[in-house]
Amino acid sequence: MFVVVTSVVPLGAMVTAAAGLTVPSSSPEVQAQAQTTITPGQTTDIGVAYNVTGAVDQSDLTVSVVDPAGQGTLVSNSSSPPLADSTTMSIPDGALDTGAKRLAASTYNSSSGQGIVSQMFVVDSGGNVTIDSYTVSETAVDPGETFWVNATLNNTGGVSETFEARVYGQSWNSTPMNNTTQTLAGGATTTVNLSVAYGSSVEGTTQDLTVNNETATSVQINDTNDGGGSSSSASNVTVSDQSTTTGSTVDVTVQYNVTNSVSLTDANLTLRGPNGVIDYNDSLSTLDGSVTFTLPAKAAAGEYRVRAAVIDDSMQWASLNPVAEDVFSVNVTNNVTLDSYVVEDDPLFKGQSYPVNVTLNNTGSTAQNYTVHVYPKTGSYEALNSSTFEVQPNSERNVSVLVSYGSSYTSGTYQLAVGNETPVSVAVDDLATVTDWSVVSGPTNTTVVESSVAPPSGQGGLLQFDLNDYQKTWPQNLSGTGLANDSEIRVTLHVNHSYEPGVLIATAQNVSMNVTNKSTYYEVNVTGNPIESQYTSNASGVSDWETLSESEDQANAAFKPMFSLAFVSNDSVQQYNPNMSGLVIGTDAQAFTPPRYNETAGQLEVEVAGPHRTVDGDNNTGRFEATLPSALLNQWGVSSPSDLSADYEGENKTVNAQSNSDSSIDIGFDIHYSAGQINLAPAEETDSESSDSSSSSDSTTSSESEPSSSTSDDDDDDAEPVDTDDDSTTTTSSNDSTDVTVSVAGADAASVTSNGEETTVTVTNASSEETVSIDLEQLSTASNTTTNTTETNETAANATQAEAASNDTQPSVSKLDLNLSSTAPELGVSVSSADEVPDGTPEYTGADSDDSTDVAVIDYLQIDLSGTTDEDIEDATITFTVPSDRLEQTGTDPANVTLSRYHDGEWQTLETTHLGGDRYAAVTPGFSVFAISSQHADTGNETTTEDATQTEPASETTASETTTTAAQTTQSDAPGFGVTVALTALALVAARVWRD
Numbered sequence: 001m002f003v004v005v006t007s008v009v010p011l012g013a014m015v016t017a018a019a020g021l022t023v024p025s026s027s028p029e030v031q032a033q034a035q036t037t038i039t040p041g042q043t044t045d046i047g048v049a050y051n052v053t054g055a056v057d058q059s060d061l062t063v064s065v066v067d068p069a070g071q072g073t074l075v076s077n078s079s080s081p082p083l084a085d086s087t088t089m090s091i092p093d094g095a096l097d098t099g100a101k102r103l104a105a106s107t108y109n110s111s112s113g114q115g116i117v118s119q120m121f122v123v124d125s126g127g128n129v130t131i132d133s134y135t136v137s138e139t140a141v142d143p144g145e146t147f148w149v150n151a152t153l154n155n156t157g158g159v160s161e162t163f164e165a166r167v168y169g170q171s172w173n174s175t176p177m178n179n180t181t182q183t184l185a186g187g188a189t190t191t192v193n194l195s196v197a198y199g200s201s202v203e204g205t206t207q208d209l210t211v212n213n214e215t216a217t218s219v220q221i222n223d224t225n226d227g228g229g230s231s232s233s234a235s236n237v238t239v240s241d242q243s244t245t246t247g248s249t250v251d252v253t254v255q256y257n258v259t260n261s262v263s264l265t266d267a268n269l270t271l272r273g274p275n276g277v278i279d280y281n282d283s284l285s286t287l288d289g290s291v292t293f294t295l296p297a298k299a300a301a302g303e304y305r306v307r308a309a310v311i312d313d314s315m316q317w318a319s320l321n322p323v324a325e326d327v328f329s330v331n332v333t334n335n336v337t338l339d340s341y342v343v344e345d346d347p348l349f350k351g352q353s354y355p356v357n358v359t360l361n362n363t364g365s366t367a368q369n370y371t372v373h374v375y376p377k378t379g380s381y382e383a384l385n386s387s388t389f390e391v392q393p394n395s396e397r398n399v400s401v402l403v404s405y406g407s408s409y410t411s412g413t414y415q416l417a418v419g420n421e422t423p424v425s426v427a428v429d430d431l432a433t434v435t436d437w438s439v440v441s442g443p444t445n446t447t448v449v450e451s452s453v454a455p456p457s458g459q460g461g462l463l464q465f466d467l468n469d470y471q472k473t474w475p476q477n478l479s480g481t482g483l484a485n486d487s488e489i490r491v492t493l494h495v496n497h498s499y500e501p502g503v504l505i506a507t508a509q510n511v512s513m514n515v516t517n518k519s520t521y522y523e524v525n526v527t528g529n530p531i532e533s534q535y536t537s538n539a540s541g542v543s544d545w546e547t548l549s550e551s552e553d554q555a556n557a558a559f560k561p562m563f564s565l566a567f568v569s570n571d572s573v574q575q576y577n578p579n580m581s582g583l584v585i586g587t588d589a590q591a592f593t594p595p596r597y598n599e600t601a602g603q604l605e606v607e608v609a610g611p612h613r614t615v616d617g618d619n620n621t622g623r624f625e626a627t628l629p630s631a632l633l634n635q636w637g638v639s640s641p642s643d644l645s646a647d648y649e650g651e652n653k654t655v656n657a658q659s660n661s662d663s664s665i666d667i668g669f670d671i672h673y674s675a676g677q678i679n680l681a682p683a684e685e686t687d688s689e690s691s692d693s694s695s696s697s698d699s700t701t702s703s704e705s706e707p708s709s710s711t712s713d714d715d716d717d718d719a720e721p722v723d724t725d726d727d728s729t730t731t732t733s734s735n736d737s738t739d740v741t742v743s744v745a746g747a748d749a750a751s752v753t754s755n756g757e758e759t760t761v762t763v764t765n766a767s768s769e770e771t772v773s774i775d776l777e778q779l780s781t782a783s784n785t786t787t788n789t790t791e792t793n794e795t796a797a798n799a800t801q802a803e804a805a806s807n808d809t810q811p812s813v814s815k816l817d818l819n820l821s822s823t824a825p826e827l828g829v830s831v832s833s834a835d836e837v838p839d840g841t842p843e844y845t846g847a848d849s850d851d852s853t854d855v856a857v858i859d860y861l862q863i864d865l866s867g868t869t870d871e872d873i874e875d876a877t878i879t880f881t882v883p884s885d886r887l888e889q890t891g892t893d894p895a896n897v898t899l900s901r902y903h904d905g906e907w908q909t910l911e912t913t914h915l916g917g918d919r920y921a922a923v924t925p926g927f928s929v930f931a932i933s934s935q936h937a938d939t940g941n942e943t944t945t946e947d948a949t950q951t952e953p954a955s956e957t958t959a960s961e962t963t964t965t966a967a968q969t970t971q972s973d974a975p976g977f978g979v980t981v982a983l984t985a986l987a988l989v990a991a992r993v994w995r996d
Contacts, residue, residue, distance in 0.1 A: 021049035023084045028055045028117040032065070032105030035088060037126030038096050040161065044123060046075075048105045049086040052116050057410050058083055060111040065089050066104045066118075067096070068175045068315055069166060074103070078110055079450055079470040097181055098127030099164040100213035102174040111408055113320040120174040122213050128157025129184055131165070134211045140220040143200040151211050152191050155184035167194050171208040171216065175263055175314050199264035200286050235261040235324040237269075239308045241420070242295070243331045246368075250295045250330065254308045257288040261323045266314040271295075273306045274373055274383045282313065300369035300388050301334040303419025307381040327381050329420040335364025336391045338372070341418045347427035348405055349496050351455025351463070355400035358418060362391040374403050377414040378423065384416075407454050431455045432463055432495040432524075439483070440490045440527070441770040446482030447471075453493070456569070463499060465491060465565040467530075479560040483530055485509070488770070489563055493524040502570030502581045503595065507533060508563050509625060511586040530561035533588045534620050534673075536611040542591050545609045545675035553674050554613035555620065568594070580604070582629035582664070588622050589673070602636070603681035604628075610673035620673045624648075626680065630663035630917065636682040641665050645683040649676035661775060661815040661879045662919055746772035746818075747827070758832040766824040766868075774816045774829060811859040811886065811932055814919070815879040821872050828866035837929070838862055841902050844931035858886060858897070861930040870926030881918045882932060892934040902929045 021031055030050040038044050046065050061083065064076035074091045081087075106118035134151035141147050149167045162183045166176035177196040184190060198207065204223035208216035237256045244250040258267060269291055270280040279293045295306075309325035339359040348354050356374050371388040375381075384403040391397045405414075405428045415423035434451045447469065454464040467489070468475035483489075488510075495501060501524055504513045511528035534555035539545055545553070573581050577597035585595060589608035596605050606624075614620050628644075638644055641657030646669060653669040660666060667680070744750040747763035754760070759776070766772045813831050837843050837860050846855045861880070865873075882897055898912045899922035910922040924930075 021047045021086050023049050023086050024051040027051040027053040027084070028107070030105050030107055030117050030119050032103075032119050032121040034103075034121060034123035037124045038098050038101070039126030040098065041093055042126075043093055044091040044096060046089045046091065046103070046105065046121075046123070047086070048089055050105070050107055050117070051084040052107050053083045055116050056083070056107075056109045057111075060109045060410055062108055062110045063089075064106050064108070065091060066106050066315075067101065068104060068312075069101070069179055072315070077470070079468075096123075097162045097164040098125045098129055099166070100124045101164070101166060102168060102176075104174050108321065111410055115321050124213060125163075127161050127163065128159075128186075129153055129155045129161050129163035131211060131214055132189070134214060136209060136217050136219065139218065140222060141198060142222045143203045144197055146195050146197045149178075149194045149196055149209070149211060150191055151194075152189060153182060153184060154189045155186055158186040160185050165192050165194070166212055167196055168210050169196060169198060169207055169219075169263075170202070170260075173263070175266060175312065177263065177265075235259075235310075237308050237310060237324045237326040239306075239326050239328040241329045241331070243333065244295075244298075246299060246301055246332055246334045247297050249297050251292055252295055252306075252308075252328075253290055253292045254326075255290045256308075256310055256324065258310045258323045259287045262287070262310065262312045263314075266312050267323070268311050268313045269308070270311055270319070271306055271308055272319070272381060274304055274381070274386050278306065295330060298332045298371075300371040301332050301336050302338075302371035302373060302388075303329055303331045303421070304371070304373045304383075304386075305329050305375060305381040305420070327379055331420065332371075334368045334370075335366075336360055336362045336368050336370040338370070338418060338421065339396070341421065341424075343416060343424055343426055347429040349429055349431040349455070349498055350405050350407060350409065350411075351431050351457065351461060352498050353402040353404045356403055356416075356418065358399050358401065360389060360391050360397045360399060362393055362395055362397075365393050367392050372399065372401050373419050374401050375417050375419075376403075376405060376409065377416070404457070406457065429496075431499055432493050434465070434491070435494055436490075436492045437467070438490055440488050442487040442529075443482055443484045444487065445478075447480065449478065449481050449483065451491075456499070462505075463495065463501065463567040463569070465493065465526075465567075467563045474557065474559070476562045476564055477557070477559040478530060478562055479558075483561060483563070485529055485531060485561055488527065488529055491524075491526045491565070493526075494518075495522040495524055495567075497521060500570040501567040502573035503568040503583045504585070505566045505568065505592070505595070506564065506584070506586045507531060507588065508565070509586050509588075509623060511584050511625070512627065513582075513584050524567070526565060528563070528586065530563040531586070531588045531623065532561045533559045533590060534611050534614050535559060535590050539609070539611075540591060542593050542607045542609040542675055544591075548674070550612075553611055554617065555611040555615045558615045577632070577635075579629065579631040579635045581631070582627075583632070584627040586623075586625040589624075601679075601681065603679045604632070605680075606678045607675070608671065608673075608678060609675035612672075612674040622671050622673055623668065624671055624678055625666070625668040627660070628665050628667065628680070633663070633665060638665070638682050641667070643683050645681055647679050662915060663917065744772070744774050746770045750774075758830055760828055760830040762826060762828045764826055766818070766820060766827040768820045768823045772818045772820060772827070774818075776813055776815060776831065811861070811880060811882045813861060813863065813878060813880050815877075816863070817877040817879075819874040819876065820868065821874050824868045824872070826867045830864045830866075831861070833859055833861045835859060837931075841929045842907075844900060844902075844907055844933060846907070856892065856934045858882060858892065858932040858934065861932065863927040863930065865927050873926055876924050876927070877921055878924060878930070879915070879919065879921045880932070882920060883918055887934075896934045898933055899924075900931045900933065901926070902931070907931065 021033065024031060028051065030048065032046060032048045035045040035047045036042065048063060048065070050063065052061060058080050061081055062076055062078040063081050065074045066072065067074055074095050075089045077089070100122060102120055102122055104118050104120050107116040108114060109116060130153070132152040132154045134149060136147065136149055138147040151165050153163055153165065155161055160183060162181060164179060164181045166179040169177040178194040180192050180194060182190055182192060198219070198221045202221050204221065206218050206220050209219045210216040235258045237254060239252060239254050242250050242252055254269060256269060264284060264287055267284050267287060268280060268282040269284060271278040271293055278295060281291050284291070305327055307325055307327050309322035311319055311322045315321060337360070339361045341356055341358040343354065343356055345354045358372050360370050362368055367390055369388050369390050371386060373383045373386045376384050384405070385401050387399070387401045389397060389399045409428055411429050413425050413427055416426045417423035430453070432453050432455070434453055437451050439445065450468050450470060452466050452468055456462050466476055467478060469478055469481050497520070500522055501515055504511065504526065506528060508528040509531045511526065514525045516523045535557040536552070536555050537557070538552040539548055570581055580595065580597060583595060585606065587608060588610070590610040592609065593607040598605050608622070608624065610622055611620055633639070641659060644655070644657060644665065644667060646653040646655050646667065648671050655667045655669045658666045671678070744761070744763050746767045748765040750761055750763045752759065752761050761774055761776070763772070763774070811833055813833070816829060844855070844857050863878070878899065880899070887894060887897070894914050897914065897920055899910045899920070900907050901910055901924055903926065910924050912920060912922040914920055
C-alpha cells in the first residue's frame with residue numbers, strides 16, 4: 001500500500017489566497033499573519049505568502065505553520081506546492097488552546113532537512129478567558145537568576161475553557177521561557193506563577209518580557225563581567241577533522257555560537273554518526289562556547305563522518321532542523337588502507353541496490369579489519385551502507401558494498417564517496433513514473449487527488465503506487481474526494497527495465513494488469529476500482545493479530561475508499577514459482593503476507609488480516625479477489641473455473657469465478673476477519689457430468705467434505721453473505737450440439753443464437769461511456785465439445801474424433817472490445833470462421849500496401865454488426881486464437897501472424913500483437929471479412945511485434961544462496977494500508993504504506 005507516511009500531524013491543504021498578503025518579489029522570503037483568532041469550535045486560518053524560487057526543487061518544498069512551544073508542525077503542505085504563492089492554511093480546531101501565541105511560518109527542504117526561510121507572527125485568542133494583569137517580581141536580574149512572572153486569568157464566559165499562558169523573554173523570540181495550561185470553569189479566575197531566567201548571552205542588555213501578547217515589561221540583565229563570550233548573532237558550529245588508531249579514543253572539541261537563536265534551557269549539542277547518536281550535552285552553560293567530547297574507540301579502521309549540531313529541544317523534529325551544524329570526518333587507521341573504489345552502474349535507479357566495489361590492502365603481518373562507509377552526497381553524515389571486512393596479512397581484498405538511493409532523494413547528480421575519499425559523480429533517476437491516471441467510468445474526483453510512486457527499499461522490495469488526498473492525516477483515505485467504489489480507475493506507469501513487475505497486490509477490487517515490454521521501459525497498465533478498508537492502529541503485520549485482545553481487535557479508522565498498488569518484481573517471483581508471474585490479488589485486508597506457493601500441497605497461500613469489528617462495531621466482512629495466470633492453471637491442469645477450490649482457515653469457500661480471453665481465471669469471495677490463511681488449489685474431485693466446459697461468471701466450487709470451523713472467529717453473527725454482484729452479463733444459448741456461453745460488459749442484457757457455423761450476440765443499451773466487451777471465449781470451447789454420448793460404434797467414434805481434431809486447429813474469435821461514439825439501443829454482432837474466403841470477397845494474397853506477396857492464409861473470419869455503423873465505432877479490438885498445431889501446418893512463426901481486413905475494395909493490414917501462447921489481438925476501425933495470415937511464412941524469423949515476455953539466462957546462484965534469500969523474503973508480512981510500509985520481497989505495506 002504507501003511512500004512511507006512518516007508523521008501523523010494533520011496535513012492541511014492550502015485552499016485560498018491569503019487576504020492582504022501578496023507574493024514576495026524576492027527569494028527566499030516568507031510573510032505570515034493570522035486571519036482569524038484561536039476560538040473553540042473553529043479552525044484558525046493563517047495567511048502565508050512566500051517566494052523560494054531557486055532555493056529548492058518544487059518536489060522537495062514543504063510549507064508549514066509551526067508552534068515552537070512544543071506542539072511542532074500544526075499544518076503543512078508537502079505535496080509539491082508552488083515555489084511562490086499567497087495562500088491560507090487552516091489549523092484544525094483543538095490543535096491550540098486559547099491564548100495569544102507566537103507561531104512561525106516556515107519553508108524547508110524535505111530532502112535535505114534544511115530550513116530555507118521562516119517568519120514569526122502572532123495569533124490572538126478568541127475565547128472567553130483573558131489576562132486581567134501580570135506582574136514581574138524583578139526588573140533587574142543577573143544572568144541565570146530566577147525570578148517570577150504572575151498572571152491573573154479570568155473566564156468571562158459561562159462555559160469551561162482551557163487557556164495557555166506563555167512568557168516570552170525577548171521581542172523577537174517565538175520560543176517561550178516558560179508556559180502553563182489552565183482549565184477555568186465559567187466565571188472563574190485564577191493566578192498562575194511562572195519561574196524564568198535569562199542566560200549570559202543577553203548579559204548587559206535590556207529585554208522586553210511579556211505574557212502572550214500583553215504589553216511588554218522591560219527587564220535589565222546585569223553585566224557581571226564573569227564570562228558569557230561573544231554576543232555575535234551569527235549561529236555556527238565548528239569542528240576539525242580527526243584522526244586516531246584502532247583501539248584508541250579521540251577527544252573532539254566543538255566550538256559553537258548560537259546566541260539569539262535558541263534559549264539556553266532548550267539548547268542541546270549533539271554528535272551523530274553512521275549508527276545514530278554518539279554523545280550529547282543538553283546542559284550547556286552558555287550559548288557561545290565550546291564542549292569537548294570523547295569518541296569511543298573503534299576496532300576496525302576506516303573513515304566515518306560525524307555531525308555536530310546544536311538543536312532546539314523545544315522543536316518537533318529538532319534533529320532535522322538544527323540551529324547550526326558542522327560535519328567532520330574521523331580517520332581510524334591500522335595497516336589496512338583503501339586503495340580504490342568504483343561505481344560501475346550508471347544511472348542508479350531509486351530503490352534498486354548497486355555494488356560499490358572497493359579494493360583494500362593490508363601491508364601488515366596480521367589480519368585486520370576495515371569498515372567501509374558509503375555516503376550518498378557531500379556533507380551527508382548518514383551512510384547509505386556500512387560493512388566491515390577482514391583483510392589477511394600482506395594481501396589485497398576486493399569487496400562490494402550494496403547501496404540504494406531511496407525515495408527521499410530527488411533525481412539528479414550526487415557526489416558519492418567512501419569515507420572521506422575523493423567523491424565520484426553518480427546519476428540518480430526515478431525507477432518508475434506515473435504517465436497517467438484517470439477515472440474512465442463512474443464517479444470522478446471533485447477535489448484534488450494526487451498520485452505517488454515509492455521505489456522499493458532495496459533489492460526485492462515493492463514498487464508502490466497510491467492515490468492520495470493530502471488534506472488528511474492518512475492521505476490514502478479518499479473519502480470526500482468524490483471517488484467511490486464504482487469509480488473505475490486506470491493507471492499507466494513506466495518502469496525501468498531493471499525492475500520487471502511480476503505480481504500485483506492491490507488494495508482495490510476488479511483489478512487487472514498488463515505489462516508491455518517497450519524498448520527502454522516496461523509499460524504497466526492497471527485498471528481497478530477503489531475499495532473500502534477498515535484499519536486498527538493496534539496491529540500492522542499479520543502476526544500482530546495473535547496478541548490482540550477483543551477490544552483491540554476493532555477498527556479505529558475506515559478508509560472509504562482507497563486505491564493502492566504494490567508490485568513484486570519478477571526476479572523475486574522466480575525464486576518461488578515462475579508460473580506465479582502475472583498473478584493479481586485485490587483485497588481490503590489491512591495486512592497480508594506474500595503470496596507463496598506450497599510445493600508439497602500444490603497450492604497458492606496468502607495470509608490476510610483485518611480488525612474483527614468495524615469502527616461501528618459490526619462484523620468486518622472483507623473481500624478477496626485474484627486473477628490466476630494461465631501458466632499456474634496449466635501447472636495445476638485446470639481449464640475451467642469449476643476445477644478450482646478455495647478455502648479460508650479450513651472452511652471451503654463459495655467463489656465467483658470467470659474465465660478470461662488470455663486463459664487466466666478470475667476468482668472472488670467474501671471472508672470475515674480478523675486473521676486467517678487463504679488456500680487456492682485445483683479441486684480434488686471434479687464431477688465431469690455437472691462440470692460444464694463453458695463456465696459462467698458466477699461459477700462456484702465446493703468440497704464434498706464437511707468444512708472445518710474457522711480458528712479465528714466462530715461467532716454466530718459472523719455468517720458470510722455470498723457475493724452475487726457482477727458487472728457483466730452472462731448468457732447461454734443451447735443448440736443441437738453445444739452450449740454457448742458469452743459474457744458481456746458495458747451493456748444491459750445479451751441474447752445468443754448459434755447454428756453451429758455462425759453465432760450472433762445481441763446486446764441492449766451498448767454504452768458509449770465505457771468499453772463494450774463481448775467475451776466469446778467459450779465459443780471455441782463449446783465447439784470442441786461433443787454432447788452425444790450414446791454412440792458407441794467405431795464409425796461414430798472415429799467421426800467424433802475427426803471433428804474434434806478439426807475443431808482443435810480452427811482459429812476463433814475469443815473477445816471483442818468496442819468503443820462507441822454513441823449509445824446503441826440494440827447492437828448485434830455475428831461471428832463466423834472458415835477455411836475459404838466468403839462469397840463475393842477476393843482471396844487474400846497480401847495487403848495492397850505490401851510489396852511482398854509471400855503470404856500464407858491460415859483462416860478467414862467474418863464479423864458483421866447491426867444496430868450501428870463503422871462510423872459510430874471509435875475503435876475496436878479483436879482478440880483471436882490460432883492453435884499452435886495450425887501454425888505448424890503452415891510453417892508459421894507466431895510473431896508473423898497478421899490480421900487483415902477487406903474494406904473499400906482492398907485488403908488492409910491491421911496492427912497485430914502476439915499476446916503469448918495461442919492468443920493475438922488486432923485493432924480495427926470497423927468490421928467485415930478478415931484474413932489471418934503469415935506475411936513471411938518462408939523466413940519465420942522476422943519479428944514484427946513485441947513479445948510480451950522475454951526470457952533471460954538465469955544468473956549463477958548457489959543453492960545455499962537461493963535458500964537464504966527465500967527464507968529472508970518469505971517470513972515478512974506487511975499491511976495493505978495504514979501508516980507504515982514493509983518494503984521486502986513479496987510483501988505489502990501499510991499506511992500506508994511509503995509507502996521511506
